[in-house]
C-alpha cells in the first residue's frame with residue numbers, strides 16, 4: 001500500500017514527465033476509478049490543458065493545470081503512474097493514459113492499478129477529499145505543541161489518531177507502527193492520555209521513521225524494525241514482538257518496552 005514516501009516519489013516522477021507539457025490525448029474508461037465523472041467528461045476536461053505543477057498532500061496528488069483545473073489522483077492500494085512509449089500496447093491493469101507534448105517532444109504516462117481502489121478526478125475546484133486532509137509531515141512539518149493538542153482533543157487509540165488522514169496526512173500503518181516503537185509508546189494508549197513529553201518523542205520518532213523510509217526506499221522490508229515481524233525479537237530489548245489488531249489494522253508491538261499510557 002503506497003504511503004507518504006511512495007506517493008512523494010510518484011509526485012517527483014510526474015513533475016519531471018509532465019510539468020510544462022500540454023495534454024494532447026486522453027484515454028480513460030473505468031467509471032469506478034473516475035467517479036463521479038463519466039469517462040467522456042473526464043477526457044473532455046483534460047484535453048488541451050497545460051500542466052503547471054504537480055503537488056501532493058498526504059496520499060493525494062494534485063496535477064495542477066491551466067484554466068484553474070486540477071487532476072486529483074489517489075493511488076489506493078496498488079496504483080502507480082508510469083511512462084511508456086506512445087504506441088505501447090495497453091497494460092492489462094491500465095485505467096488511464098495521457099499523451100503530452102512539450103517543446104515538440106511527446107511523452108506518454110499511464111495510470112495502472114490492478115486492484116482499482118485508486119481515484120482520478122478532474123475538477124475546477126479542490127475536492128473535499130483534498131481539502132479535509134490534515135497536516136502533511138513532509139511539506140508542512142510537525143511540531144510537538146500542535147501534535148499534543150491534536151492528541152488531547154481525541155479519545156481514540158494513539159495509533160488510530162496518527163493514521164487519521166484529517167490529522168496527519170499520509171501516515172500509514174508502516175510509519176505509525178515503526179514510530180510508536182521508536183517513541184516507546186503502546187499503540188493502544190488513549191491519545192488524550194499522552195502528555196507533552198510523549199508528543200515530543202512522537203514528533204522525533206515520526207521524523208526519524210520518515211527519513212529512514214526516504215533513505216531506504218526500494219530496499220524492501222529490510223529497512224523496518226518491527227513492522228511485519230511479530231514473533232521475532234524486539235531489536236531493542238530482544239523479547240518477542242506481539243501482534244494485535246487495532247482499528248481493523250494489524251500492528252506489531254513490544255509489550256515490554258512500549259508502555260501503555262492510561
Ligand SMILES: [Zn+2]
Pocket residue numbers: 234235236237238239254255256257258
Ligand atoms: Zn522491546
